[in-house]
Amino acid sequence: MIKLIGALYLLAVMPLSFASQHPLDGLSAEEYSKVQAILAGEGVLTEGTMFADVRLIEPKKSFVLGWEKGDAIPRSALAVIRQGVALSEVSIDLIAERIIANEEIEGEQSGVLFGEWMLAQTITKADKGWQKAIRKRGYRKINPDLFNCLPLSAGYFAEPEYEGKRLLRVQCFDLEGVGNNVYQRPIENLTAIVDLNEQKVIKIIDEGVVPTPEPSSDFDDESLKPFRPAMKPLIVSQPDGPSFTMQGSTVNWGPWQFHVRMDRRQGTTISLASFDDRSVLYQGNLSEMWVPYMDPAQGWFFKSYFDAGEYGFGMFATPLVAGVDCPDYATYIDQLVALDDGQPVTYENATCIFERPTLNPAWRHSEAGIGAYNGRPSRQLVVRMAAAIGNYDYLLDFIFMPTGAIRVDIASTGIDIVKGAKASSLSDPSAEEETRYGTLIAPNLVGVYHDHYFSFRFDLDVDGRQNDFVRDRIVPTRLNESHPRRSIWTVQPERVRHEGAAKLSIDMKKPEQWRIQHSSKTNKMGYNTGYVIAPSSNALPQQSDDDYPLRRAGFARHHLWITPHEASEQYSAGDYPNQSQGDGGLPSWSKNNRSIDGTDIVAWYTLGFHHITAAEDWPVLPSHPKSVTIRPFNFFDRSQVINLPPSSP
CATH class of the missing domain: 3.10.450.40 (Nuclear Transport Factor 2; Chain: A,)
Structure with missing residues (x-):
């Protein structure tokens, strides 16, 4: 597998070259080279230096929010370097061309190179x-x-x-x-x-x-072969071109505007998402992944992978193929990623952006009694990447909707990692024991049970940075015995003021809505403008709290965490999860019980599922999507799709 991966990236073309146009643009080829030159000039770069990461140091959030086109752009980079057994973080000012910090990181292991x-x-x-x-x-x-x-x-x-x-x-x-x-x-x-x-x-x-x-x-x-009979062509096209435009890394689509870049560790990063010039999401990305397997054998018990922090979700981005991964009419973007030597290569077609019809109406109503009907078709804008991390492939989508919602989809496909078995069917004597922790998905091959957990970081700025977190509890209400009904439900909002009380999990018996609202701005009716985090199906770990993999993946204990914004808090399992003991990340930060009331807050959402393997998984898993949606709640005065234009005849 490594031979194949190595060959893939050796084929990468020479790096892109462009000047940064925005404070959040990824590092350019010239900037990567400048990192090397500055480190060499300062005597930091030695023959054995390896780069675990080279990434943009983002300017302060206040600067980015106040920046206007034409203003000067500060540019700094962080180089995470290994020299022998030593690990260091070196911060470099690319404008002044000097090192501004060089810190040795003790007791930690970088991701695998x-x-x-x-x-x-x-x-x-x-x-x-x-x-x-x-x-x-x-x-x-x-x-x-x-x-x-x-x-x-x-x-x-x-x-x-x-x-x-x-x-x-x-x-x-x-x-x-x-x-x-x-x-x-x-x-x-x-x-x-x-x-x-x-x-x-x-x-x-x-x-x-x-x-x-x-x-x-x-x-x-x-x-x-043999293939199934081919179906008749199904064609979606845009003969007049896409409805979105791009200026550098900034995308405009209808009322939406956002910035997109690729990160070696986190993959696609969406920043400054606004709707009709009203801020919604300052930044959103995949913070971490955790894939623990459920077999206690010596060759399996340790398999508990942090695919972002140990390997790099963006590092393993693969070219997107037109007609399969993305529509033929999609716009493709190459991305720069630095390898072990710190030099960048271009990942061709690493990101695609496209519109697609949802094939469901944005809205419709038929009133048979008066012969009335009206409705509108709907479409979405999708920003997609794919990563192949060993045997598994993942497709990550950020989907922008005309309603003002953003949905994040992550689809798992690829190949089940399998355990060799003596049994070829369940009738064999060894089958009962060999399938104790998995399914015989093919003769002599057991697909071991496992989980997938995806931790997303959503730095929501709902109408600005001054936000609150509210739990809208759905509460049963008993009615008077004389009433024809016996019970109904109502909503009891609870404003959560400290992060210690904002570690929450989905409970079907105690439903609630999770809402982030602006502290003072309201819509026409007087409700605080807000967005809700709307889960789909989800899961929680079934391991005991003292299980070492779960200690290291403490973020997975809850579906939602709310913390105050802190620029250094980016990775939910900590900065260095490789061989970590689990003393970093969300559980550690939230112990401080900081205020989340009327301030800049961040939502961390854990999306998980249990994979009970099956014969249909083999030889390649059908794509299995999961999602979470961030949707407006009293953010507007009325529906944002009600005035979409009628469809063309």
């Missing part, structure tokens, strides 16, 4: 203990090219032998006879633990031989 992945593969395949275990499984000759070795983040489990080490756990797959599904032949029960600082295998875990499954599950077109 590409070079480390490649190194861990090489170390594993050359290790005599690993080779011995491979020969034990019947491999007489060891051809390194016939093994797809997958270095995995190691997690943290309070094991003294691993304290202070930088680890990857490496597991391999047989590529003999395999086409493009490099996960279909797991070499089960064999894990190499690699110390990246020492650059050696420090432990081989061998739980016994399980026969390697035969190849049978590629997903290239030839392997998928």
